[in-house]
Amino acid sequence: MESFVPFALNALTLISILLIVSIGLAIIFGLMNVINLAHGEFITIGAFTLVAIQAVGGSFWLALLAAPAVGYAIGFALEKTLVVRVYRNPLHAILVTWGLSLIIQQVIQLIFGPAPQRVVGPFPGFVTIAGANYPAYRLFLIGFALSVFVGVILLFKKSRFGLDLRASIQSTEMASVMGVNADRINAQAFAFGAALAALAGVLLAPLTAVTAYMGINYLARSFFVVLVGGAGSISGVAAGSGIIGGLETALSYQIPATVAQALVLILAIVILRFRPRGILPS
Amino acid sequence: MLRVSQLTAAYGSAQVLNGVDLELGHKEIVALLGRNGMGKTTLMKSLMAIVPVSGGRVRLGERDITGLRTHEIAKSGVGYVPQGRGIFDKLTVEENLRMGMRALPNGAGGVPEFLYEQFPILRERRAQVAGTLSGGQKQQLAISRALCSNPKVLLLDEPSEGVQPNIVQELGVFLRGLVDRHDIAVLIVEQNLELVHQTADRFDIMVKGRIVHSGANSELDDQGMLQRFLSV
Ligand SMILES: Nc1ncnc2c1ncn2[C@@H]1O[C@H](COP(=O)(O)OP(=O)(O)OP(=O)(O)O)[C@@H](O)[C@H]1O
Ligand SMILES: [Mg+2]
Numbered sequence: 001m002e003s004f005v006p007f008a009l010n011a012l013t014l015i016s017i018l019l020i021v022s023i024g025l026a027i028i029f030g031l032m033n034v035i036n037l038a039h040g041e042f043i044t045i046g047a048f049t050l051v052a053i054q055a056v057g058g059s060f061w062l063a064l065l066a067a068p069a070v071g072y073a074i075g076f077a078l079e080k081t082l083v084v085r086v087y088r089n090p091l092h093a094i095l096v097t098w099g100l101s102l103i104i105q106q107v108i109q110l111i112f113g114p115a116p117q118r119v120v121g122p123f124p125g126f127v128t129i130a131g132a133n134y135p136a137y138r139l140f141l142i143g144f145a146l147s148v149f150v151g152v153i154l155l156f157k158k159s160r161f162g163l164d165l166r167a168s169i170q171s172t173e174m175a176s177v178m179g180v181n182a183d184r185i186n187a188q189a190f191a192f193g194a195a196l197a198a199l200a201g202v203l204l205a206p207l208t209a210v211t212a213y214m215g216i217n218y219l220a221r222s223f224f225v226v227l228v229g230g231a232g233s234i235s236g237v238a239a240g241s242g243i244i245g246g247l248e249t250a251l252s253y254q255i256p257a258t259v260a261q262a263l264v265l266i267l268a269i270v271i272l273r274f275r276p277r278g279i280l281p282s
Numbered sequence: 283m284l285r286v287s288q289l290t291a292a293y294g295s296a297q298v299l300n301g302v303d304l305e306l307g308h309k310e311i312v313a314l315l316g317r318n319g320m321g322k323t324t325l326m327k328s329l330m331a332i333v334p335v336s337g338g339r340v341r342l343g344e345r346d347i348t349g350l351r352t353h354e355i356a357k358s359g360v361g362y363v364p365q366g367r368g369i370f371d372k373l374t375v376e377e378n379l380r381m382g383m384r385a386l387p388n389g390a391g392g393v394p395e396f397l398y399e400q401f402p403i404l405r406e407r408r409a410q411v412a413g414t415l416s417g418g419q420k421q422q423l424a425i426s427r428a429l430c431s432n433p434k435v436l437l438l439d440e441p442s443e444g445v446q447p448n449i450v451q452e453l454g455v456f457l458r459g460l461v462d463r464h465d466i467a468v469l470i471v472e473q474n475l476e477l478v479h480q481t482a483d484r485f486d487i488m489v490k491g492r493i494v495h496s497g498a499n500s501e502l503d504d505q506g507m508l509q510r511f512l513s514v
Binding site: 171175180182 | 384
């Protein structure tokens, strides 16, 4: 029990981050059939929003509000100027979003320099759960990220934006026959995914070295979350995050973290070999 | 209500519509007939700007809607039920109907009561996923969804396809009642001549992307004419 609780919480930390990062990727993939290789950079953008805000004396909480707005604005602008031109051609989409990710990394490095940035989380202390000490901030992160995920599900199920999105994912053509502006919903969905990734970036920042390249790791994992879970379904994202996050945490207790990550990705490929449309396809 | 003149459209280099002229009067039901592959569906898709129009004009009432985008055409007052119905299978019946209201000026509203009266199954099954409905029920849903935005023109592409005969009969009665009671005109592509007989005021026949013959309903008994334009 004493070692299980920290394990479960560590797994939940990774899983809950993967949830909110992957849902954006899944929406964009479900709607536009585009793999957004720049998605990880929105995590970085979120983390550096926190760096910038703390550098001028602002609080973590302000960054938690500001980062999604920054992510949304940048995501919206990039979709309107660049990504919108490449939806029709998957290869172009991969190249353009990949190029975009390299550019964002370099711009961030130019502004903030190559040295890892330190940020401070809002809760320094520990909490004792079932005899084990656990960082309070991580508990907050898990609770907050899971609430965001629930909020996103409610938004999908209950709001007009969510209905338009679900209809458009099934058929962009019929949604526009109903009167939905396809360009607008695409841009909003892309920006929404970017905002969620930026939010994840703020949550992650106190736990890791904040560098211009921090997003790359999460892109690979969320990419497999979406593929393993099944593109375009929320339950798929939940299942995929659980599998990838849980396994990686379990393995990293036994073997070096990088090897664990590689093993998980290999396992994901094996799963896809047998279930090419994912575990819970939409 | 709807006036189409010299409309042309192509898939890549294959021209499918070769100058379509067609008119749909106020409260009129016009049937568009023709053999398979003559371009009837393509005409409807180009009226909705799903297939791009390469030439000609489309007027809706006083307004020139040529060149508008699909969602703008929907908002200008054209409802469209595609061949195959285009139901959002994973949404509930009610969500499908709510999507039908997106073309209203504020994008939302209530389902017109006459639709629930006519098709009570849609109210009973409103919380059910639309993919589970039968073919006839899906057709009722598709037509109701298109009518939720109170359009001036309704485009119906083969509504009887995959629908039981008694439901087809009901559909005919419903369409007649619809134009009698509402300010709407209907263009209906149909293979089922009985349904055409029952509902349409007159018909146009399309051959290779052109209207080659127009006639009144009485002419539907003319075997020679049917043989010439419709038999396979
Ligand atoms: N997406 C497409 N790409 C290329 N050609 C197409 C496409 N859709 C239809 N066509 C061609 O355009 C022509 C007209 O097709 P259309 O579907 O408009 O005919 P239709 O009159 O509706 O036939 P049916 O009675 O079978 O529904 C056909 O020759 C068809 O092969
Ligand atoms: Mg057709």
